Amino acid sequence: MSNEMQRQVIEGQLAAMPEEIGGKGFWTIFCILLFIIGAGICAYLYQVVYGLTVTGLSHTVFWGFYIMNFVFFIGISHAGTLISAILRLTGAEWRRPVTRVAEAITAFSIMVAGTMILADMGRPDRLLNMISHGRVQSPLLWDLLSVSSYLFSSSVYLFLPLIPDIALMRDKLTSKGWRWALYNLLSLNWKGTDVQRARLEKAISAMAIMIIPLAVSVHTVVAYVFAMTLRPMWHSTIMGPYFVIGAIFSGLAALLIVMAIVQKSLRLEGVLKEIHFQYLSNLLLVFFGAWFYGTICEYLVTGYGGASAEMRVLSSKMLEEHTWMFWTMIFCMAGTFFILTPWDWVVKRLRLPVATVSPWHAFPLMVLGWVGVFMTISFTPGNPLLWVSGVAYLILFFLILVPSLRQSTVSMAVSASLLVLVGMWLERYSIVVPTLTRPMLEYIGDGSYTPTWVEICITFAGFSAVGLLFMIFSKLFPLISIWEVCEAEEDIPAIVAKLTDEATLPASLQHGSLINESLEVKSNG
Amino acid sequence: MANKLRKTGISRRKVLGGALGLAAASIGLSGCGDLSVDAFMQKHFKELSQEDLAKIFKRLEEEYSKEFGKEFKVNAASAIPGVLFGYALDISRCRGCRRCEYACVKENNTSRNPQIHYIRVSEIDASKGVDLVHARLDYNPAKVPEPGRTYIPVQCQHCREAPCTKVCPTHATWTEPDGIVVVDYNWCIGCRMCMAACPYGARFFNWAKPQIRPDEVNTDVHYLGNRPRPVGVVSKCSFCINRVRRGRYPACVEICPSGARKFGNLLDPESEIRQILLRKKVFVLQPELNTQPKFYYFYSVGRGFDI
Numbered sequence: 001m002s003n004e005m006q007r008q009v010i011e012g013q014l015a016a017m018p019e020e021i022g023g024k025g026f027w028t029i030f031c032i033l034l035f036i037i038g039a040g041i042c043a044y045l046y047q048v049v050y051g052l053t054v055t056g057l058s059h060t061v062f063w064g065f066y067i068m069n070f071v072f073f074i075g076i077s078h079a080g081t082l083i084s085a086i087l088r089l090t091g092a093e094w095r096r097p098v099t100r101v102a103e104a105i106t107a108f109s110i111m112v113a114g115t116m117i118l119a120d121m122g123r124p125d126r127l128l129n130m131i132s133h134g135r136v137q138s139p140l141l142w143d144l145l146s147v148s149s150y151l152f153s154s155s156v157y158l159f160l161p162l163i164p165d166i167a168l169m170r171d172k173l174t175s176k177g178w179r180w181a182l183y184n185l186l187s188l189n190w191k192g193t194d195v196q197r198a199r200l201e202k203a204i205s206a207m208a209i210m211i212i213p214l215a216v217s218v219h220t221v222v223a224y225v226f227a228m229t230l231r232p233m234w235h236s237t238i239m240g241p242y243f244v245i246g247a248i249f250s251g252l253a254a255l256l257i258v259m260a261i262v263q264k265s266l267r268l269e270g271v272l273k274e275i276h277f278q279y280l281s282n283l284l285l286v287f288f289g290a291w292f293y294g295t296i297c298e299y300l301v302t303g304y305g306g307a308s309a310e311m312r313v314l315s316s317k318m319l320e321e322h323t324w325m326f327w328t329m330i331f332c333m334a335g336t337f338f339i340l341t342p343w344d345w346v347v348k349r350l351r352l353p354v355a356t357v358s359p360w361h362a363f364p365l366m367v368l369g370w371v372g373v374f375m376t377i378s379f380t381p382g383n384p385l386l387w388v389s390g391v392a393y394l395i396l397f398f399l400i401l402v403p404s405l406r407q408s409t410v411s412m413a414v415s416a417s418l419l420v421l422v423g424m425w426l427e428r429y430s431i432v433v434p435t436l437t438r439p440m441l442e443y444i445g446d447g448s449y450t451p452t453w454v455e456i457c458i459t460f461a462g463f464s465a466v467g468l469l470f471m472i473f474s475k476l477f478p479l480i481s482i483w484e485v486c487e488a489e490e491d492i493p494a495i496v497a498k499l500t501d502e503a504t505l506p507a508s509l510q511h512g513s514l515i516n517e518s519l520e521v522k523s524n525g
Numbered sequence: 526m527a528n529k530l531r532k533t534g535i536s537r538r539k540v541l542g543g544a545l546g547l548a549a550a551s552i553g554l555s556g557c558g559d560l561s562v563d564a565f566m567q568k569h570f571k572e573l574s575q576e577d578l579a580k581i582f583k584r585l586e587e588e589y590s591k592e593f594g595k596e597f598k599v600n601a602a603s604a605i606p607g608v609l610f611g612y613a614l615d616i617s618r619c620r621g622c623r624r625c626e627y628a629c630v631k632e633n634n635t636s637r638n639p640q641i642h643y644i645r646v647s648e649i650d651a652s653k654g655v656d657l658v659h660a661r662l663d664y665n666p667a668k669v670p671e672p673g674r675t676y677i678p679v680q681c682q683h684c685r686e687a688p689c690t691k692v693c694p695t696h697a698t699w700t701e702p703d704g705i706v707v708v709d710y711n712w713c714i715g716c717r718m719c720m721a722a723c724p725y726g727a728r729f730f731n732w733a734k735p736q737i738r739p740d741e742v743n744t745d746v747h748y749l750g751n752r753p754r755p756v757g758v759v760s761k762c763s764f765c766i767n768r769v770r771r772g773r774y775p776a777c778v779e780i781c782p783s784g785a786r787k788f789g790n791l792l793d794p795e796s797e798i799r800q801i802l803l804r805k806k807v808f809v810l811q812p813e814l815n816t817q818p819k820f821y822y823f824y825s826v827g828r829g830f831d832i
Contacts (some may be wrong), residue, residue, distance in 0.1 A: 051756040052715075053733035062730060064715045089824055122715015122730065122757030125565065129695040129714055133569055140718050142692035229721045230688065308658060350526060440724045441657055441679065441810070 011437035040461020059448025066120035073113035079251030080106025085208040108469040195377030232309040250424035253417035531831030598702040604703035611791035618785035625777035632776035636735030668679030681762035689719035709747040767804040
């Protein structure tokens, strides 16, 4: 088959994807998500009528689930920026099939993050006051400015690489229905001429350069909402960088999960290959390291200093009512580390006299973990939650060493990513709530926070909305950047050939050319 | 053709009606009734002309009298030139009777349900000095003061460098020329950033529409002070702006049975507050935060009892 023919086959198959999507499973999930969002909207209307008193918020703990979700969704949104912009600028070829999904997650999670702020506001009807009379001295105005410009530019950044694909989709259509009209409108008269291509490349590069500092600023100012107050364990200089690292960490995890879903449900194993999961898992491990370093810095410095107000917050997290959230977070992250670390590689590099890794080889590490758990339990012997977490940790530890799990890069990446998402959401909890439960003037007394059904409904609705928006997007536009994948047609076989030469690469990564694979998969399905 | 026209006419009317209905429903829903088009379009307090103010007062008076069945008088008496209000609290005389708390609630029309108290008196073991770590809000003996106890009331400190006004995203809270930190309840968006910034826990959010019994409501109200609050906004102690700008003491000062509370003009060298600053050893809460409160604490006499 000639290159041109191969290219047309890929274009045809990928462009047909949106039409093919929509089996029974798709619409069932679609309806379930719609229902959850409907429940969330009802809960919100209930809150509008009766005021925020229907939430679990109080005078001491006046920020809760909504603000945590806001921080979390903004964090998720960092997936797109990192993958797309940084990898584009550094010319990482393997990014090509990954960028579209990443950019879509970004745009949708920022939209949902915005709704979380609306849900938290006492007077959403006065939102425009922030625009007409915004005070530039307020961290919330920095938030408004950077988040809205981030939403705008990431939407543009999602749209720009879509233009050639939209034009392609339009040309593949046989009848002129509403789809044709939509594609025709959005394709901006794209004809694929050299001038147009040059302009598009230029625009994408410019956006990629601009969007990186913008994304860093977004999560930094989100952190500043907390850090600019004088509250213990909020008023800390590490908050900005720590939030940015946490954001990229959770964003990568979200991207891996969505990629796995797309790969499995659309049978795109030939395009979204194991190597993509492997690279992103490696990146996830790197960001685990960065996150862990930030956590150590924050907690060790605070704990060693021992200032009374800060110690009250610290002990509420580690030993008192927030132990469950805090230690589950730590266990999740520890699990991520154990799953993602390439133990076989470690064994090989250290020239350990072991052929394969078995659970018993990790026994010393496990003992070390348990010493830590016991030391903590000895401070609070009456806390059963800590015991539960400890046992869960043990089970997790054995699970991750199950050989069948370790053989699949995708399932390892997904299980690590799920742990990261849970862990990062719990981290948002243990940043926002514990500080509020221990006010600076101690006489006010300790606050407590239990979310109500309204907050839980709206939270689930938020997660569902990200999913629903993504599903609608997948029904309209290709989830793989067709023109970018085709552009690298010549490069990819070379890269793959080069990679397969290395003896260190597992057999599962030694693929043939992209085109043959995708053809095979498609014809099988 | 005619049929077609009629059809489009109907659908257009339907669409318009639907849109209007939706708008009306949303206005009805948000703010449960206290949000009118006028209130929605209202300008910032500092941009209002005298005529605008008169109109707003009329609207508010109507709204309040409808709600409570009483005639209300809304004013916005402005700051007196050459006045900077300051407060001093004599810890040695405070007996922890909490009369100030309830006088404040009555004067300021703060919500009874959910309960909001601008002043909160706490009890400390006297041997510990003013150690707020060991303070308790929920003391409840048959008789106060108890021996070996110090009482310390905390309310808005009206800081010179107020962290709360610094972080407000909409200029809904600011320091008036006479040093009173106020909130425009018709401008606040309810983000609660000021509550996060305040180290004294002195700002209170109206989680629900404040409930006040009509027979308990104070009908003489100031726009920036004690007027009935809408739901979803932050409110706080205003040194009883409605009283002090017309030459009266705040309600808490007036009610205090032991004379522990002192109030006056910091710019007048002859005022009681200046004499206290001159002669007594005063301190402020959390001076290390550089908030520079205009609310001072002092001991006028020894505690008068052993530990």
